[in-house]
């Protein structure tokens with residue numbers, strides 16, 4: 375199974391900086407043989423307004439595209455919402471569902487997240503489902519918490535989902551100085567993987583880590599994770615280049 379590196383730009387970069395960053399990273403992706411041969415998959419999730427222009431830049435490159443959110447509805451009277459149908463038509467392959475910031479700042483609960491996951495499935499998008507405990511607790515409690523979030527999100531799923539990415543992001547490690555400890559991350563991700571192996575609705579599940587991730591982390595996490603979900607520490611394309619090289623080597 376190939377390793378997955380996703381970068382959410384959140385709302386950090388403005389439109390012009392986003393497009394510059396995407397052009398730089400697309401060039402880096404094309405020069406890396408592991409990305410070219412599919413051993414490492416690389417995706418960027420810019421804000422909605424940049425998706426169309428981003429799709430033009432990434433066309434024909436190995437840099438894939440995703441969105442940071444979607445509506446649980448596909449069309450209709452839903453002011454301000456963006457449908458999975460449009461995201462797929464724009465060229466997105468991935469969509470983030472249930473990020474901690476959406477849960478905390480925008481009131482997304484288990485019902486909304488399950489609806490969004492089902493919308494991703496309906497529209498042929500691969501969900502990047504974000505889960506993670508809010509406070510520092512031991513790995514057993516953290517994994518239990520994440521498994522509850524996953525069960526809630528998959529609750530409404532009808533039929534199979536070709537591909538699911540679980541982004542394990544302990545809330546307390548997001549926006550921090552450093553990631554969660556490697557022992558903790560390894561233990562939680564191993565347990566998530568083991569429990570998900572019995573759920574046959576997603577045909578392929580990858581578990582990645584996010585939360586202040588950057589260069590040097592993959593070597594510590596080893597094969598306990600299938601990749602990383604990056605934020606601030608990928609804003610410098612050269613830092614991301616370093617992470618790609620590390621993902622290629624591991």
Ligand SMILES: O=C[C@H](O)COP(=O)(O)O
Pocket residue numbers: 382543547548549550584585586587603604605606607
């Ligand atoms: O979406 C990415 C994660 O929330 C991590 O963000 P961060 O690396 O800036 O903490």
